Amino acid sequence: MRFDTKIAVLLRDDLLTWQRLNVTAFLVSGLGTAVPEVMGQPYVDADGAEYLPMFRQPVMVFQGGKELLAGAHGRALGRVTMSIFTTDLFATGHDAANREAVRAVRTADLDLAGIAVHGPRNLVDKIVKGAAMHP
Structure with a gap:
């Protein structure tokens, strides 16, 4: 089945395996509440x-x-639904601290570990252009 929309996670390629899994789980956790139509039964x-x-x-x-991720983030801002995970969040211990860590950094200076995006298929493809499928 082909969908009109796409969900994509883009991870930094220098993350450890446990970090990749953790970041992916955190990134997609918000999509179901922000975009309820992506949820099944x-x-x-x-x-x-x-x-x-x-x-x-x-x-x-x-x-x-890191540069590809920053470019994708810039292309996604204001155009699709997006969640972010910064490297600062590896050192926090709870949700409020996570939000404080992100709020303390200007958009252009975010040290992104990953992003998740949802939007029209062709737009999401443009956002993640140049990225490789995760092995």
């Missing part, structure tokens, strides 16, 4: 156990260098 197994809904479309995960 809850799951129920044959025994009636219920499970949370998940995205109704694939999440594409890319990687690139």
